[in-house]
Amino acid sequence: EMIEKGILPDVITYNSLIHGLCNFGRWKDATRLLNEMVDRNIFPNVFTFNMLVDALCKEGMVKDGESIVEIMIQRGDDPDVVTYNALINGYCLQGQMDEAMKAFNSMEDGGIEPDTITYNTLMNGYCMQMKIDEAMHLLREMPCKGLEPTIVTYTTMLQGLFRNGRCAAARKLLNEMQDRGQIPSTRTYCVLLDGLCKNGHISEALSIFHTMESNGLNSHISIYNVLIDGLCKNGTFDVAWGLYDDLFLKRLQPDVKTYTILIKGLCLEGLLEKAEELLRKMEDTGCFPNSVTYNTIVQGCMRREKCDKAVAFLEEMIKRGFSPD
C-alpha cells in the first residue's frame, strides 16, 4: 500500500518488518524482505544486523550470530554494545558462560563499554547455572564501571538467591535495593513472594502481601497466582480459596493459571468433584483450560485412583487437540 501510494519504505520500515517476522519465527519471509531491501538499494544498518544476531542467538545458533558480526566488521558497520549483548545472551541461554565471558572480554578489548544490560544478561546467565557467587561478583563490579544496578538487576539476583535457598541474602539485597530507591515492579513482587513461599516462609509472604495491599500494590493477578499456589502447596487450601474470592472483590479476572493452580489444590485435597466443577466454571466464564490444566486434573484423578474420570478427561483433552504427557 505504501509503495502504491508512492511513499517509499526506508530502512526503518524494513527493519520493523524484519523484526516482527523474526519474532514469529518466519525466517523465510524475513530473508525475502532482506533481499528485497537490498534490491531497492536500501542497505541494512547496525539495527538490521543486530536483529539478525539476536534472532540467531535466541534460536541457539550463536556461531551464526558470530558470522554476522564478522560480516558487519567487513562492511564497516561496526558491532556495538547491543550486538555484543545479544551474543552474550545467546551464550548464556546455552549455558556457555565461559564463551559469554569471552565475548564480554572481547568487547572491552574492542573499546566498547559494557552497559547495565550486559551485566544483567551475564548475571542472569550465572543465576541460571546456579552460580550465584559469580553473579554477585558482577553485581559488585557494576559501580566500579559507573553502572547503577536497576530493578531488573535486583530482580534477577533475587530470583537467583531464592532458587538457591539463600533467603537471608535475598532479604539483605531487597533492603539494599530499597535504600537505593529502586521501585519494585510487579515482577519483583512475584519473584519475592514466590521465593519466600517456595522456601517455606508463607507467613512472611502473606504479611508483605498485606502491606502491599494497604499501599494499593497488589492488584495484579500474577501476584495472587503466586500466593494461591504457595498456600495450596502449604496445605492451607482454605486461605488460598479466600484469596480467590478476594479477586472478585478487587475486580481482578482469574486467568487460566489461577484456575489450574486451584484445580491442583482441590485434587491434593482429594476434592475431585470440586476440581471438575471449577474446570466447568472456568469454561463458562470464557477462560478455557489448556493442556496444563487437563494434565493437572488427569494426574489428580490418577493419584486418587479415579481411572474412569482420568480417562474421560484424557479423551476430552485429546478431542480438543491437546496432548497428554
Next chain:
RNA sequence: CUUCACUAUGGG
C-alpha cells in the same frame, strides 16, 4: 527500528 530478569506464578 535492535539487546537483559532460566517463558515472573500453574501440570509432568
